[in-house]
Amino acid sequence: MKIFHNPLHAQHAGRQEMFRGRMVPCHEVPARLDFVLAALQSRPLGPLLATAIPDAELHAAMARVHRAPYLDFLARAWDAWVAMDQANAERDALPSVWPLPSRHGFRTDVVPRNFAAQLGLYAFDAGTPLMAGTWAAARAGAGCALAAAQDVLGGARSAFALSRPPGHHAGPDYFGGYCFLNNAAIAAQALRDGGHPRVAVLDVDYHHGNGTQTIFYARPDVLTVSIHGDPATEYPFFLGHADERGAEAGAGCNLNLPLPRGTGFATWRAALDQALNAVARFGATALVVPMGLDTFAGDPISGFQLHSADYLAVGQALAGAGLPTVFTFEGGYAVAEVGTNAVNLLEGFAQ
Ligand code: SP5
Numbered sequence: 057m058k059i060f061h062n063p064l065h066a067q068h069a070g071r072q073e074m075f076r077g078r079m080v081p082c083h084e085v086p087a088r089l090d091f092v093l094a095a096l097q098s099r100p101l102g103p104l105l106a107t108a109i110p111d112a113e114l115h116a117a118m119a120r121v122h123r124a125p126y127l128d129f130l131a132r133a134w135d136a137w138v139a140m141d142q143a144n145a146e147r148d149a150l151p152s153v154w155p156l157p158s159r160h161g162f163r164t165d166v167v168p169r170n171f172a173a174q175l176g177l178y179a180f181d182a183g184t185p186l187m188a189g190t191w192a193a194a195r196a197g198a199g200c201a202l203a204a205a206q207d208v209l210g211g212a213r214s215a216f217a218l219s220r221p222p223g224h225h226a227g228p229d230y231f232g233g234y235c236f237l238n239n240a241a242i243a244a245q246a247l248r249d250g251g252h253p254r255v256a257v258l259d260v261d262y263h264h265g266n267g268t269q270t271i272f273y274a275r276p277d278v279l280t281v282s283i284h285g286d287p288a289t290e291y292p293f294f295l296g297h298a299d300e301r302g303a304e305a306g307a308g309c310n311l312n313l314p315l316p317r318g319t320g321f322a323t324w325r326a327a328l329d330q331a332l333n334a335v336a337r338f339g340a341t342a343l344v345v346p347m348g349l350d351t352f353a354g355d356p357i358s359g360f361q362l363h364s365a366d367y368l369a370v371g372q373a374l375a376g377a378g379l380p381t382v383f384t385f386e387g388g389y390a391v392a393e394v395g396t397n398a399v400n401l402l403e404g405f406a407q
C-alpha cells in the first residue's frame with residue numbers, strides 16, 4: 057500500500073479552539089501525523105511518497121466537490137483576516153457570528169464585506185482555527201487524497217492519504233470540525249471521474265461525516281455510510297440521524313448508523329457489518345474509508361470504547377468488501393496511540 061503525504065501539513069497548527077465558553081488547546085495537532093509516520097517506520101506498509109500534483113489539476117478536483125466562492129474564500133482568508141487589523145497576525149482566525157442559514161430568513165446569498173462575518177458564513181463552529189499555513193496544508197492534503205485515488209485508479213488494491221487537517225466535516229461551502237477540504241469526497245469523486253460507476257464512502261470516525269453526507273446527498277452514484285456517536289448527544293449534533301436516507305435521485309444512498317456514547321467493540325463491529333452489507337447491496341466498485349481513530353477508548357474528546365487490537369479486526373473486515381480502497385486520515389486525538397491504531401487498521405486490511 058502506497059502512503060501519500062506532504063510535510064506542508066505542519067503549517068496548519070492551531071493554537072486554541074473555543075469550547076463551552078473558553079479557549080482550550082487544539083486537539084488536532086501536527087504531532088498526530090508524526091506519530092503515524094513513526095508507527096509506519098517500525099511497521100512499514102509500503103512506500104512513503106511525497107505528492108506532486110499540478111496546481112490546476114488539484115484545483116479542478118477540489119472544485120468537483122466544493123463551490124468556487126468557498127475555495128476563493130479559503131485562498132484569501134488569512135490575508136483578509138490580517139487586513140482587518142494588523143494585530144490579527146498574532147492570533148488564529150475564528151468565527152463568532154453566524155447567519156443560522158436554514159432559519160429565520162437570514163440572508164446567505166449576499167457575501168458580507170466584513171471578513172469576520174464571512175468567517176461565520178463559511179464555518180459552522182468556533183473550534184476550527186484558520187491560520188497563515190491552513191490553505192497550503194489543506195491543499196497539500198487534498199493532493200494526497202487525489203494521488204491516492206489516482207493510484208487506485210491505476211490498479212492498486214489500496215492507498216493511504218496520510219494528511220491533515222482532516223476533511224470529513226467540510227461541506228460544499230463550509231469548514232468546521234477541524235476540516236477545510238473534504239479529502240474523502242475529493243477521492244470519491246476522482247474515482248467516479250476515473251471510471252468507477254458506483255463508489256461507496258464508509259466513514260468510521262467517531263463523529264458523523266456531515267460534510268461528505270451533504271456533498272453526495274442527492275447523488276445516486278455515491279453511497280455514503282457513517283458509523284458515529286449519536287448526534288443527539290455528540291458533535292456535530294445537527295446531522296447524522298438514522299432517518300437521513302438521501303434526497304431526490306440519491307434517495308436511499310445515505311446510511312447513518314448512530315450509536316450511543318459508551319458503545320464497545322462488539323456493538324460497533326455489528327454496525328460495521330451492517331455498513332458493509334449496504335456497500336455490497338449498493339454494488340460499489342470502489343471504496344473510500346475516512347479513517348478516524350477517535351473511536352479509541354482513550355480518546356480525549358470521544359465516547360466509544362475500541363481498543364488498539366480491535367483496529368486489526370476493523371481492517372480485516374473492511375478488506376472483506378473486496379474493493380479497491382482509498383483511506384484518508386480523519387480524527388484521533390489520543391496522540392501517542394493514534395499511530396499504532398492507524399497502522400493496526402491498515403495492517404489488518406493489507407494482510
Ligand atoms: C475530524 C474530527 O474528528 N473532528 C472532530 C471535531 C470535534 N470538535 C468539537 C470537540 C469539542 C471537544 N472539546 C473537548 C475539550 C475538553 N477539555
Ligand code: ZN
Pocket residue numbers: 261262263348350386387388
Ligand atoms: Zn472525529
